Amino acid sequence: xxxxxxxxxxxxxxxxxxxxxxxxxxxxxxxxxxxxxxxxxxxxxxxxxxxxxxxxxxxxxxxxxxxxxxxxxxxxxxxxxxxxxxxxxxxxxxxxxxxxxxxxxxxxxxxxxxxxxxxxxxxxxxxxxxxxxxxxxxxxxxxxxxxxxxxxxxxxxxxxxxxxxxxxxxxxxxxxxxxxxxxxxxxxxxxxxxxxx
Numbered sequence: 001x002x003x004x005x006x007x008x009x010x011x012x013x014x015x016x017x018x019x020x021x022x023x024x025x026x027x028x029x030x031x032x033x034x035x036x037x038x039x040x041x042x043x044x045x046x047x048x049x050x051x052x053x054x055x056x057x058x059x060x061x062x063x064x065x066x067x068x069x070x071x072x073x074x075x076x077x078x079x080x081x082x083x084x085x086x087x088x089x090x091x092x093x094x095x096x097x098x099x100x101x102x103x104x105x106x107x108x109x110x111x112x113x114x115x116x117x118x119x120x121x122x123x124x125x126x127x128x129x130x131x132x133x134x135x136x137x138x139x140x141x142x143x144x145x146x147x148x149x150x151x152x153x154x155x156x157x158x159x160x161x162x163x164x165x166x167x168x169x170x171x172x173x174x175x176x177x178x179x180x181x182x183x184x185x186x187x188x189x190x191x192x193x194x195x196x197x
Contacts (some may be wrong), residue, residue, distance in 0.1 A: 001134060006138040009142075010141075010143075011034075011141075013079065014143070014146040015176075017149065019112065021157065021162060022111065026107060043146075046107075058125055061126055062094075067194070068187075068190060069194060072123055072187025073188060073191070075122070076186075079180035082176065082180075086172060087174065114169065143196055
């Protein structure tokens with residue numbers, strides 16, 4: 001298992017550049033002194049959710065009777081759909097006129113610790129059950145890098161502008177499509193090998 005490659009995949013799935021504008025929009029409704037504490041809290045909640053799936057993922061898979069091939073195929077499809085959304089964004093349902101402070105939803109879950117991140121975690125832990133510390137390290141590195149980008153979102157929004165952040169998000173979407181297709185093909189190959197054995 002390549003640690004840096006896994007960390008980069010997690011980073012792409014977290015899509016911090018794509019979330020910059022949405023997070024900035026949600027936090028702009030709060031008093032300025034509350035924005036950073038709320039963002040840090042939401043990022044820590046997202047990390048906690050993912051660590052929970054990291055530790056309990058294998059048990060959940062065995063309880064549900066799911067095979068790694070099934071997870072790889074479905075994870076590839078989910079990642080592909082997420083990547084398509086990054087390339088061709090639709091109007092988000094998250095832009096509601098609310099003055100309430102966001103708590104868990106939508107920032108921590110599903111915008112950061114979403115279905116694609118959880119599917120990737122479950123797939124990785126099922127493939128490498130003895131490498132949980134390395135997976136946790138890769139997850140932590142990607143989470144830290146994404147958190148720094150989101151904490152710097154006001155500066156990034158001023159520097160890159162909306163067009164710049166959209167361009168970065170589309171680039172990340174293209175890379176994520178490649179990873180999703182490879183994950184799907186790996187799952188199909190694994191499924192065919194189980195049929196032949």
